[in-house]
Amino acid sequence: MRIDLHTHSSVSDGTDSPAELLAAGRAAGLDVVALTDHDTTAGWAEAERSRPDGLTVVPGMELSCRWFPAGAPPISVHLLAYLFDPEHPALSAERARLRQERLGRGERIVAALADAGHPVVWDEIVERAGGGVVGRPHVARALVEAGVVESVDHAFATLLHHRSPFYVAKADTDVLDGIALVRAAGGVPVFAHGLATRRGRVVGDEAIAAMAEAGLLGLEVDHPDHDPDERAHMRGLAGELRLLVTGSSDYHGSNKTTPIAACTTAPDQYEALLAAGTGATPFPGTVGTPG
Secondary structure, eight states: OOEEEEEOOTTTTOSSOHHHHHHHHHHTTOSEEEEOOBTOOTTHHHHHHHOOTTOEEEEEEEEEEEEOOTTSOOEEEEEEEESOOTTOHHHHHHHHHHHHHHHHHHHHHHHHHHHTTOOOOHHHHHHHHTTSOOOHHHHHHHHHHTTSSSSHHHHHHTTTSTTSTTOOOOOOEEHHHHHHHHHHTTOEEEEESTTOGGGSOOOOHHHHHHHHHHTOOEEEEEOTTOOHHHHHHHHHHHHHHTOEEEEOOOBOGGGSSOOTTSSOOOHHHHHHHHHHOOSOOOBTSOSSSOO
16 A cells, blocks of 8 residues: 655645646555645545545645744744544634735735846736645746746745745744644644755754644654655654654645655554544545555
């Protein structure tokens, strides 16, 4: 069984529709795919309708969070949430707040870029997003299309980097609160790419232990942005804290070069994740064996 538990569609910052993403996963030989768009469940219905034969889809989301270390600036962290009740009032309200926060941030970034002479127009970016949650990747693609940068990666390394004068922070969820919300909604919270140092500042082991104490259930260990030493450290930490270990591609379509199924989750860890989730069930509603 081949299992990829972290993918993004055009509903957030990927380039494939949910249907296209699932078709790509099945073509890559996957048996299970989790759809984990940023701060939204808007792709779940299409994923359920368009699921290819033989593929199980785990409904999920990636929640934008912050860790607040004592005496230091907050650190951006992401929380993968699986099998939660999408109608849970508190989690639904927080998703809506985060989407509005992301939208306002994107508009402020584009306004600053335009004021500096870069040929980007906010209304055009929103229109191209087709109703998806607009974020920095959409701005990056607009910069590529305008010939300002060579690629999405180039945009993130320069104009959209967190040290760029055009960068705008957003008020993300305290990760301990995020864990509590996901658990209250019957979901399974997993800390995403926690040691991806190439992305910027990362939290220490003490923070991850605090997350586990707050109800975190897993660590995403096998991720394209973790090198072998980082994976080994995270795997050992998961063992110490008795957390699930997941693996995934963090697929974004053509917005990233990483292919779907680049990293995968072991079947026994997937089964344990399914057993822990009570707010939703995989599509087509089977627990365990896909198909």
